[in-house]
Amino acid sequence: MAVYVLGHKSPDTDSVTAAIAVAELQKMLGVDAVACRQGELNPETELVLKKFGFDAPELRTDVTGEKYMLVDHSDIKQAPDNWDKGELLAIIDHHKVGDITTPNPIFFCAMPVGCTGTVLYTLYKDVYKKDIPANVAGLMLSAILSDTVLFKSATCTDEDKAAAEALAKIAGLDDMMAWGMEMAKAKSAVEGVAPRDLIFRDYKDFNMSGNNVGIGQLELVSLDLVANMRDDLYAELEKVKAEGRHSVFLMLTDIMKEGTDLMAITDDPSVIEKAFGVKLEGKTVWLPGVMSRKKQMVPPLEKAFGG
Ligand SMILES: [Mn+2]
Numbered sequence: 001m002a003v004y005v006l007g008h009k010s011p012d013t014d015s016v017t018a019a020i021a022v023a024e025l026q027k028m029l030g031v032d033a034v035a036c037r038q039g040e041l042n043p044e045t046e047l048v049l050k051k052f053g054f055d056a057p058e059l060r061t062d063v064t065g066e067k068y069m070l071v072d073h074s075d076i077k078q079a080p081d082n083w084d085k086g087e088l089l090a091i092i093d094h095h096k097v098g099d100i101t102t103p104n105p106i107f108f109c110a111m112p113v114g115c116t117g118t119v120l121y122t123l124y125k126d127v128y129k130k131d132i133p134a135n136v137a138g139l140m141l142s143a144i145l146s147d148t149v150l151f152k153s154a155t156c157t158d159e160d161k162a163a164a165e166a167l168a169k170i171a172g173l174d175d176m177m178a179w180g181m182e183m184a185k186a187k188s189a190v191e192g193v194a195p196r197d198l199i200f201r202d203y204k205d206f207n208m209s210g211n212n213v214g215i216g217q218l219e220l221v222s223l224d225l226v227a228n229m230r231d232d233l234y235a236e237l238e239k240v241k242a243e244g245r246h247s248v249f250l251m252l253t254d255i256m257k258e259g260t261d262l263m264a265i266t267d268d269p270s271v272i273e274k275a276f277g278v279k280l281e282g283k284t285v286w287l288p289g290v291m292s293r294k295k296q297m298v299p300p301l302e303k304a305f306g307g
Helices: 013-028 043-051 118-125 135-145 159-169 176-187 195-201 222-240 270-276 293-304
Strands: 003-006 033-037 067-071 087-091 105-109 203-208 211-220 246-254 259-264 284-288
Touching: 003 013, 013 033, 013 043, 013 067, 013 118, 013 293, 043 135, 043 176, 087 118, 105 118, 105 203, 118 135, 118 159, 135 159, 135 270, 159 259, 176 211, 176 246, 195 203, 195 211, 195 222, 203 293, 211 222, 211 293, 222 246, 259 270, 270 284, 270 293
Parallel strands: 003 033, 003 067, 067 087, 087 105, 211 246
Antiparallel strands: 203 211, 246 259, 259 284
């Protein structure tokens, strides 16, 4: 019976490549593992898969009656549908522990590092003692460059840098920063994309003290790229909020200036002030130095919501 490996909904490069890297590792261990994705690939992930010669993993958003493993998340809101009607075998992650529980013991490996790719590097090397195939190393390296925003994010650790250096060697990539910039440019592609697709390109829902809170993020090499899209994005964000959410946020992150212009629509604007110490006047507020949803958005917001 196949074991499905899935990253989170609205998959990013890490969620897709980690599913592939875990499936490849499991195959080495004799498990019939199948990498899956829970949604459409973003342009950066497409570029990465193409460069290292992988097809898109199969689309799967329901695990009823199946054996499965999760990578890059352990939150119910990001997990496949009917996660509790299948058999969860493993979670490999680098986020806060979410709200998924199991009736049986499972393999659980989470590390406070910048990327699932870094956790997987440790698993391949130190836990299972397997050689990482060059093309899989390329995927894991790309995920680290993406998740840590070329090592600039507050989430980036020395382990991420060391893993990236080692993986670049295995993958035969001489200039990983040049490759990272190429990826960043692909990630910044917004021209001609519907506002709704941009909001959900890299998007996560959270339960914050009983409130439904959505946070999307666009990482851009320049905010000029969205200058004439702001009104349309805001209008679409209002619709997303009206679909049963207390608040929705869209992080317009400038990876060169290293900060985020936060678009916010909320029932309670005081959470912005509580979380970030600045008042929301108008549609956005500039948050210097903020690049990470996981480390610089979610914790202060959870606190502001009283969690
Ligand atoms: Mn990740």
